Amino acid sequence: xxxxxxxxxxxxxxxxxxxxxxxxxxxxxxxxxxxxxxxxxxxxxxxxxxxxxxxxxxxxxxxxxxxxxxxxxxxxxxxxxxxxxxxxxxxxxxxxxxxxxxxxxxxxxxxxxxxxxxxxxxxxxxxxxxxxxxxxxxxxxxxxxxxxxxxxxxxxxxxxxxxxxxxxxxxxxxxxxxxxxxxxxxxxxxxxxxxxxxxxxxxxxxxxxxxxxxxxxxxxxxxxxxxxxxxxxxxxxxxxxxxxxxxxxxxxxxxxxxxxxxxxxxxxxxxxxxxxxxxxxxxxxxxxxxxxxxxxxxxxxxxxxxxxxxxxxxxxxxxxxxxxxxxxxxxxxxxxxxxxxxxxxxxxxxxxxxxxxxxxxxxxxxx
Amino acid sequence: xxxxxxxxxxxxxxxxxxxxxxxxxxxxxxxxxxxxxxxxxxxxxxxxxxxxxxxxxxxxxxxxxxxxxxxxxxxxxxxxxxxxxxxxxxxxxxxxxxxxxxxxxxxxxxxxxxxxxxxxxxxxxxxxxxxxxxxxxxxxxxxxxxxxxxxxxxxxxxxxxxxxxxxxxxxxxxxxxxxxxxxxxxxxxxxxxxxxxxxxxxxxxxxxxxxxxxxxxxxxxxxxxxxxxxxxxxxxxxxxxxxxxxxxxxxxxxxxxxxxxxxxxxxxxxxxxxxxxxxxxxxxxxxxxxxxxxxxxxxxxxxxxxxxxxxxxxxxxxxxxxxxxxxxxxxxxxxxxxxxxxxxxxxxxxxxxxxxxxxxxxxxxxxxxx
Numbered sequence: 001x002x003x004x005x006x007x008x009x010x011x012x013x014x015x016x017x018x019x020x021x022x023x024x025x026x027x028x029x030x031x032x033x034x035x036x037x038x039x040x041x042x043x044x045x046x047x048x049x050x051x052x053x054x055x056x057x058x059x060x061x062x063x064x065x066x067x068x069x070x071x072x073x074x075x076x077x078x079x080x081x082x083x084x085x086x087x088x089x090x091x092x093x094x095x096x097x098x099x100x101x102x103x104x105x106x107x108x109x110x111x112x113x114x115x116x117x118x119x120x121x122x123x124x125x126x127x128x129x130x131x132x133x134x135x136x137x138x139x140x141x142x143x144x145x146x147x148x149x150x151x152x153x154x155x156x157x158x159x160x161x162x163x164x165x166x167x168x169x170x171x172x173x174x175x176x177x178x179x180x181x182x183x184x185x186x187x188x189x190x191x192x193x194x195x196x197x198x199x200x201x202x203x204x205x206x207x208x209x210x211x212x213x214x215x216x217x218x219x220x221x222x223x224x225x226x227x228x229x230x231x232x233x234x235x236x237x238x239x240x241x242x243x244x245x246x247x248x249x250x251x252x253x254x255x256x257x258x259x260x261x262x263x264x265x266x267x268x269x270x271x272x273x274x275x276x277x278x279x280x281x282x283x284x285x286x287x288x289x290x291x292x293x294x295x296x297x298x299x300x301x302x303x304x305x306x307x308x309x310x311x312x313x314x315x316x317x318x319x320x321x322x323x324x325x326x327x328x329x330x331x332x333x334x335x336x337x338x339x340x341x342x343x344x345x346x347x348x349x350x351x352x353x354x355x356x357x358x359x360x361x362x363x364x365x366x367x
Numbered sequence: 368x369x370x371x372x373x374x375x376x377x378x379x380x381x382x383x384x385x386x387x388x389x390x391x392x393x394x395x396x397x398x399x400x401x402x403x404x405x406x407x408x409x410x411x412x413x414x415x416x417x418x419x420x421x422x423x424x425x426x427x428x429x430x431x432x433x434x435x436x437x438x439x440x441x442x443x444x445x446x447x448x449x450x451x452x453x454x455x456x457x458x459x460x461x462x463x464x465x466x467x468x469x470x471x472x473x474x475x476x477x478x479x480x481x482x483x484x485x486x487x488x489x490x491x492x493x494x495x496x497x498x499x500x501x502x503x504x505x506x507x508x509x510x511x512x513x514x515x516x517x518x519x520x521x522x523x524x525x526x527x528x529x530x531x532x533x534x535x536x537x538x539x540x541x542x543x544x545x546x547x548x549x550x551x552x553x554x555x556x557x558x559x560x561x562x563x564x565x566x567x568x569x570x571x572x573x574x575x576x577x578x579x580x581x582x583x584x585x586x587x588x589x590x591x592x593x594x595x596x597x598x599x600x601x602x603x604x605x606x607x608x609x610x611x612x613x614x615x616x617x618x619x620x621x622x623x624x625x626x627x628x629x630x631x632x633x634x635x636x637x638x639x640x641x642x643x644x645x646x647x648x649x650x651x652x653x654x655x656x657x658x659x660x661x662x663x664x665x666x667x668x669x670x671x672x673x674x675x676x677x678x679x680x681x682x683x684x685x686x687x688x689x690x691x692x693x694x695x696x697x698x699x700x701x702x703x704x705x706x707x708x709x710x711x712x713x714x715x716x717x718x719x720x721x722x723x724x725x726x727x728x729x730x731x732x733x734x735x736x737x
Contacts, residue, residue, distance in 0.1 A: 018653070020653050020656045020657060021656065023656070023657075023660065024656050024659070024660065027660065028660060028663070031660075031664060032663070032667075035664065035667050035668065036667075038679060038682070039667075039668060039678050039679065039682035039685075040667060040668070040673045040678065044674075044677065045677070046676075047676065048676075087710075089534060089535070089704060090700065090704050090705065090706040090707075090710050091706070091710045092696065092700050092704075092706070092710075108527065113528060114527045114528070115527070115528050115530065116527050116528070116529050116530070117529075117530050117531070117532065118529060118530070118531040118532070119531075119532045119533075119534060120531065120532070120533050120534065121534060121535060121704075122533035122534055122535050122536035122537065122539055123534075123535040123536055123543075123544060123699055123700075123703040123704055124544055124674065124699075125410075125533075125536055125539035125540065125541050125543075125544050126409050126410075126493075126497065126539075126541070126544075127674055128533050128536070128539060129497070129500065129533075129539055130496070130497070130500065132531050132533075133500040133503070133504070135529075136507075136529055136531075137503070139527055139529055140507075142527075143527055158482060158483070158484050158485070159484070159485040159486070159487060159499055159502075160484065160485070160486050160487070161487050161489035161495060162453075162456055162486055162487060162488050162489060163488060163489060163490050164489040164490050164492060164495070165489070168492060169492050169493070171490050171491075171492070172490065172491050172492070192652060196652070279651065279652055280564075280651060283651075283652070283655055287655075287659075296402070296403065296406045296407060297406055301407075301672070302406060302407055302408055302409065303409075303491060303494055305413060305415070306408050306409070306410050306411065306412060306413070307405060307406055307408065308405050311402070311405055311406050325459070328490060329459075332490050333457055335457060339457065339458065
C-alpha cells in the first residue's frame with residue numbers, strides 16, 4: 001500500500017509540474033465559463049437597421065420611433081431609395097431595412113390598409129427570422145394601440161418558459177462545460193500520459209517494479225479522477241453562485257452521475273492508450289473521436305433533434321450525450337433517478353464494455 | 368531565395384512521405400464538410416408540440432391542423448390533461464405544449480377575443496425563443512384567417528400589411544450560413560496544427576540542430592516552413608468550397624480572387640501563430656495543449672454561430688486579435704453577399720498588419736542556438 005501511495009504521489013507531481021497541464025485543467029473551464037457567460041450571447045439588442053421612409057408622415061415617424069425605442073434596433077442610416085440597400089448589406093453594416101410605402105399614413109387612416117416591408121440580410125438566417133418576428137410584433141402592437149381595444153387580433157397568446165424563466169443561456173453551457181472538461185481530463189490527458197510512458201520506454205521500468213499492473217493503471221488514473229472531480233465541483237459551484245444555475249435535484253445524485261461519467265471517460269482513455277503506440281496517435285484519436293463529438297454530437301451547443309438521422313444515430317454511441325441528458329434533468333428539472341435510469345444504465349453498459357476491452361488489450365509483456 | 372525553394376521542396380517531400388499526414392490533408396476537409404455542416408445547425412424543424420385541447424371545437428381542431436401543416440412542428444400528442452402534457456416536457460417527449468382552454472371557440476365568437484397558452488421547455492433559451500416565434504406566426508396567420516368570418520361592426524379598424532423579404536437566403540437555409548464558417552475552421556485547424564506540430568517535431572527528433580548549423584537565415588527558415596502549408600491550406604479551402612458548392616448549393620456570389628487573396632493573408636497569420644507557439648514549446652504535447660486552448664477561444668468568439676455584434680464591448684475589442692473573427696465575417700460577405708475588395712478593405716488591412724506582426728514575432732523568437 002505504501003508503494004502504491006508513493007506511486008500516486010509521483011504521478012501527481014508529474015502532472016502538476018508542467019504549467020501547460022495546469023492551464024488546461026483549471027484554465028479551460030474558467031475561460032470557457034467566462035466566454036459563454038459574458039461574451040457569447042444570442043440575445044439580440046441594438047441591431048443596426050436602416051429605415052426607408054417614402055412617406056415621411058406622422059404615422060410612419062411614430063412607428064419608426066416605436067421600433068427604435070424597443071431596444072432591439074438601432075438606427076444606422078435613413079436611406080432615400082431602394083438602391084442604397086444593397087451596398088449597406090454588402091458592407092455588413094445593417095441587418096434589416098424597414099420600408100414604408102408612399103402615402104403610408106394616408107393609407108393607414110383612410111383605406112385602412114397600409115403596406116410595410118421588412119427586408120432582412122438573411123445570410124444569417126436565424127437572426128433574420130428573429131428580427132422579422134420582433135418587427136412584426138412591434139408593428140402589431142402599434143396597430144392594436146392605435147385602434148379600438150376590442151378590434152385587436154382575436155387571439156392573444158400567453159407563454160410560459162419552463163425550467164429557465166429568464167431564458168439564461170447558462171443552463172446550457174454550464175452542463176456542457178462539465179461534460180467537455182471531464183472528457184478532456186479523464187480521457188484525453190489520461191490516454192496521453194499512459195502512452196507517454198510507453199513511448200519513453202518508462203512503462204517497462206514500471207512493469208518490472210513490484211507494483212502489479214492493476215496498481216500501475218489505478219495509480220495513473222486516480223490523480224486524474226480527483227482533478228476531474230474537483231473541476232466538476234468548481235464548475236457546478238461557479239454555475240450556481242455566479243450564473244445562478246440551479247441544482248434542483250439531489251446533489252448526491254448529481255455528483256454520482258459525474259463520478260460515473262468520469263469513470264466511463266477514464267475507461268475510454270485507458271482503452272485508447274492500449275491501442276495507440278505514440279502520443280500523437282493517442283491525441284488524434286482523443287481529439288477527433290472524443291472532443292469533437294462531445295462538442296458537436298452531444299447536444300451541448302446544437303440540438304440533436306435537428307440533425308440528419310445518420311448523425312442522430314451516431315450520437316447515440318456518444319457517452320456525453322447520455323451524461324448531458326441525465327445531468328440537465330437532475331440539475332434543471334429536478335427529477336429523480338426514476339426519470340434517468342435509462343441514461344445511467346446506458347453509461348454503465350458502456351463502462352463495462354470499455355473496461356473489458358482494455359483488460360483484454362493491456363499488454364504486460366514487451367513487444 | 369534559392370534556399371527557401373529548397374526548404375519548401377524538402378517539406379513537400381516529407382509531407383508526401385508521411386502517410387498519415389497526406390491522408391489527413393484529403394480526408395479532413397471531406398469529413399468536416401460532411402459532419403460539421405450537418406451537425407452544427409440551429410435550424411429549427413420538427414419542434415415537438417403537444418396539444419391540450421380542452422375545447423374540442425371546430426376552431427380548436429382547425430388551429431391544430433394549421434400547426435400540423437407547418438414544416439416546423441411535429442405533433443407529439445393530443446390530450447385534455449395538462450398534467451400529462453407537462454409530464455411529456457419533463458420526459459423530453461415534447462418541447463412545446465399548446466393549451467387551448469375550454470371556452471376557446473365560445474370566446475372567439477362571442478367576445479371576439481380568446482386566449483391560448485404556450486408552455487415551452489426553455490433549457491436551451493435560443494431554441495425556445497425561436498419555437499415561440501414560430502408558434503406566434505402560426506397563431507397569427509390563423510387569427511388572420513378567421514377575422515373575415517366575424518361580423519365587423521362600424522368602422523373597419525386600421526391595419527398594416529407586413530411583407531417580409533429575406534435577401535441572400537430566401538429559404539432561411541442554415542447550411543448556407545454555416546458552410547462558409549466551417550471552411551474557416553477547416554483551414555484554421557489544418558494550417559495551425561500542421562505548422563505547429565511540424566517545427567516542434569523537428570525539435571523532438573533533433574533534426575532541427577542540423578538545420579541550425581546550416582547557413583539558412585532565420586527568415587528564410589520560417590518562410591520555408593510557411594509556404595508549403597500555405598499552399599496546402601489554399602488547396603484544402605478550394606476543395607472544401609467545391610464540396611459545399613455542389614453538396615449544399617452554397618452560393619459563390621463574390622469574386623474568388625478576393626476570397627483567395629484574403630484567405631492567403633489569413634493563412635499566413637494563422638501559420639505564424641502555429642510557428643510561434645512551436646518555437647516556444649519543446650514537445651508536441653505542449654503545442655497541442657496550448658493550441659487547443661487558443662483555437663477553442665478563437666472559434667467560440669469568432670461569430671461562427673453567435674453574432675459578434677451581440678457580444679459586450681470588451682468582447683468585441685478582444686476580437687480585434689482574433690484572426691478567425693475577421694475571416695468568418697469576410698468569407699460570409701464575399702460568398703453569400705458578393706462583397707468586393709472595397710467592402711472588405713478594413714478587414715483586409717487589419718489581417719495584413721496582423722500577419723506581418725505575428726510572423727515577425729515568430730522569426731524573432733526562433734533561436735538558432737541550443
